Amino acid sequence: xxxxxxxxxxxxxxxxxxxxxxxxxxxxxxxxxxxxxxxxxxxxxxxxxxxxxxxxxxxxxxxxxxxxxxxxxxxxxxxxxxxxxxxxxxxxxxxxxxxxxxxxxxxxxxxxxxxxxxxxxxxxxxxxxxxxxxxxxxxxxxxxxxxxxxxxxxxxxxxxxxxxxxxxxxxxxxxxxxxxxxxxxxxxxxxxxxxxxxxxxxxxxxxxxxxxxxxxxxxxxxxxxxxxxxxxxxxxxxxx
Amino acid sequence: xxxxxxxxxxxxxxxxxxxxxxxxxxxxxxxxxxxxxxxxxxxxxxxxxxxxxxxxxxxxxxxxxxxxxxxxxxxxxxxxxxxxxxxxxxxxxxxxxxxxxxxxxxxxxxxxxxxxxxxxxxxxxxxxxxxxxxxxxxxxxxxxxxxxxxxxxxxxxxxxxxxxxxxxxxxxxxxxxxxxxxxxxxxxxxxxxxxxxxxxxxxxxxxxxxxxxxxxxxxxxxxxxxxxxxxxxxxxxxxxxxxxxxxxxxxxx
Numbered sequence: 001x002x003x004x005x006x007x008x009x010x011x012x013x014x015x016x017x018x019x020x021x022x023x024x025x026x027x028x029x030x031x032x033x034x035x036x037x038x039x040x041x042x043x044x045x046x047x048x049x050x051x052x053x054x055x056x057x058x059x060x061x062x063x064x065x066x067x068x069x070x071x072x073x074x075x076x077x078x079x080x081x082x083x084x085x086x087x088x089x090x091x092x093x094x095x096x097x098x099x100x101x102x103x104x105x106x107x108x109x110x111x112x113x114x115x116x117x118x119x120x121x122x123x124x125x126x127x128x129x130x131x132x133x134x135x136x137x138x139x140x141x142x143x144x145x146x147x148x149x150x151x152x153x154x155x156x157x158x159x160x161x162x163x164x165x166x167x168x169x170x171x172x173x174x175x176x177x178x179x180x181x182x183x184x185x186x187x188x189x190x191x192x193x194x195x196x197x198x199x200x201x202x203x204x205x206x207x208x209x210x211x212x213x214x215x216x217x218x219x220x221x222x223x224x225x226x227x228x229x230x231x232x233x234x235x236x237x238x239x240x
Numbered sequence: 241x242x243x244x245x246x247x248x249x250x251x252x253x254x255x256x257x258x259x260x261x262x263x264x265x266x267x268x269x270x271x272x273x274x275x276x277x278x279x280x281x282x283x284x285x286x287x288x289x290x291x292x293x294x295x296x297x298x299x300x301x302x303x304x305x306x307x308x309x310x311x312x313x314x315x316x317x318x319x320x321x322x323x324x325x326x327x328x329x330x331x332x333x334x335x336x337x338x339x340x341x342x343x344x345x346x347x348x349x350x351x352x353x354x355x356x357x358x359x360x361x362x363x364x365x366x367x368x369x370x371x372x373x374x375x376x377x378x379x380x381x382x383x384x385x386x387x388x389x390x391x392x393x394x395x396x397x398x399x400x401x402x403x404x405x406x407x408x409x410x411x412x413x414x415x416x417x418x419x420x421x422x423x424x425x426x427x428x429x430x431x432x433x434x435x436x437x438x439x440x441x442x443x444x445x446x447x448x449x450x451x452x453x454x455x456x457x458x459x460x461x462x463x464x465x466x467x468x469x470x471x472x473x474x475x476x477x478x479x480x481x482x483x484x485x486x487x488x489x490x491x492x493x
Contacts, residue, residue, distance in 0.1 A: 035264070038264075043370070044370070046368070046369035046370055047367070047369040047370035047371050049371070054301065054305055054364060054372070054374060055305070055307045055364060055372045055373050055374045056371055056372060057307065057309075057311035057367075057371035057372065057373050058311055058371070059307075059308065059309040059311065060307065060308070060309075075264055075265075076264070076265050076268065077262070077265055080486075081368065081369065081485075082481075082485050082486035082487050083268065083277075083486065085368070085487075085488070086277040086278060086280065086486070086488075087264070087268075087277060089280045089281070089284060089488075089493060090276065090277050090280035093280070093283060093284075093287075175366075175370075175493075176284075176288070176492060176493040177298060177364075177366050177450070177451050177452055177453060177491075177492060177493075178284075178288040178292065178451050178452070178492025178493055179288060179291075179492075179493070180298060180299060180364075180451075181292050181296040181297060181298050181299075181450075181451045182288055182291040182292030182293075182296055183291070184299060187299070193364060193366060193372050194371075194372055197370060
């Protein structure tokens with residue numbers, strides 16, 4: 001042994017990081033979202049054109065025209081509008097009600113207020129700019145600071161939680177002719193059924209973009225520690 | 241990042257997706273999984289019907305909202321000898337039969353239908369594939385016909401028999417329950433955008449059930465049969481696409 005090496009510091013303590021509600025929802029949501037994404041692309045393949053407004057079919061102007069998505073990314077792996085719809089419409093309510101329960105739970109255990117609400121001092125341009133620089137340099141917070149979400153992280157989580165996911169649910173419901181009769185106001189939020197279909201598609205890819213950034217950040221911040229904290233709730237505080 | 245790493249990650253994600261996909265596809269072959277996947281329809285029907293008034297109307301649009309071209313889908317022309325024969329005489333020999341659990345079976349000509357009170361509605365047609373078209377329909381409220389035929393109170397469904405046989409040689413048919421049958425916007429339409437129905441859009445008569453998707457809007461109507469069960473009709477699922485492609489019977493979503 002080299003006597004010049006200083007004695008190892010005791011391992012940093014494991015602290016409780018994520019609540020049960022967050023962990024349960026995270027993993028249920030991860031599975032359900034994959035099913036919804038892949039079956040959604042299967043449904044999209046039945047008509048690969050997107051429009052704005054109340055109506056839109058082959059003779060009308062489309063703002064986006066794509067080829068069919070390949071079988072490896074759709075559910076089922078072959079073209080079956082009926083089966084894609086069965087998967088999608090079975091898991092869409094699971095997704096929507098899980099989000100609702102998670103939101104109510106997170107309100108009552110003060111997760112939203114403590115961890116996700118923006119604090120005034122965080123919103124100063126200088127603070128935001130510093131956080132952007134830190135991210136660009138891949139400089140992650142250490143010590144107690146690592147236990148709090150930073151401003152960009154909060155913005156990403158809040159954007160997905162309160163914008164993209166509700167937009168997915170509402171635009172999905174707005175495409176239903178039955179719901180149009182039940183809740184006529186729903187379709188007016190989007191300005192028509194074809195607009196709702198376009199918003200559904202855009203929000204879907206916004207969540208996919210979030211997913212990739214999220215995975216990247218987990219990998220950069222230390223995947224074992226991060227994933228453990230989302231499974232057991234325990235997180236090893238990175239030493240200062 | 242180096243090329244091979246990207247490639248290997250893409251391969252990794254691809255193979256993960258493929259594994260999951262095969263897993264899901266395998267799962268979907270299981271009878272119980274299939275039962276769960278196919279029963280979501282019941283939840284959606286229950287939820288929607290709980291949320292909406294029985295007579296809640298589908299949105300009606302103004303003339304300026306009408307699609308320039310109303311896309312036709314499914315059968316463009318039944319092309320059977322029987323259909324060609326009625327088409328040649330401009331549907332003068334066509335009759336709509338109303339049979340089954342009714343007190344007074346009917347056989348109605350197009351002229352008789354024209355003579356009944358009409359309803360006109362500009363509504364959006366939503367295809368299960370995802371596209372929509374807005375058109376102005378004119379026709380006879382189905383309720384009028386059912387009252388005239390003295391529909392039995394024991395009847396639970398109306399089955400609509402059509403003149404077109406799909407590629408497989410099976411005749412098209414559809415069915416609705418009494419909630420939709422007596423809905424004020426449920427009409428037997430003989431005109432689209434001020435003109436008699438074209439062959440592509442279902443001449444001489446098609447069903448409009450405005451709170452459901454396009455495949456419920458049966459074209460080329462020949463007969464309406466009142467029944468108390470869908471069992472024994474076709475393959476028993478209540479419609480051509482339901483029987484042969486696994487579509488939901490309740491097409492409100």
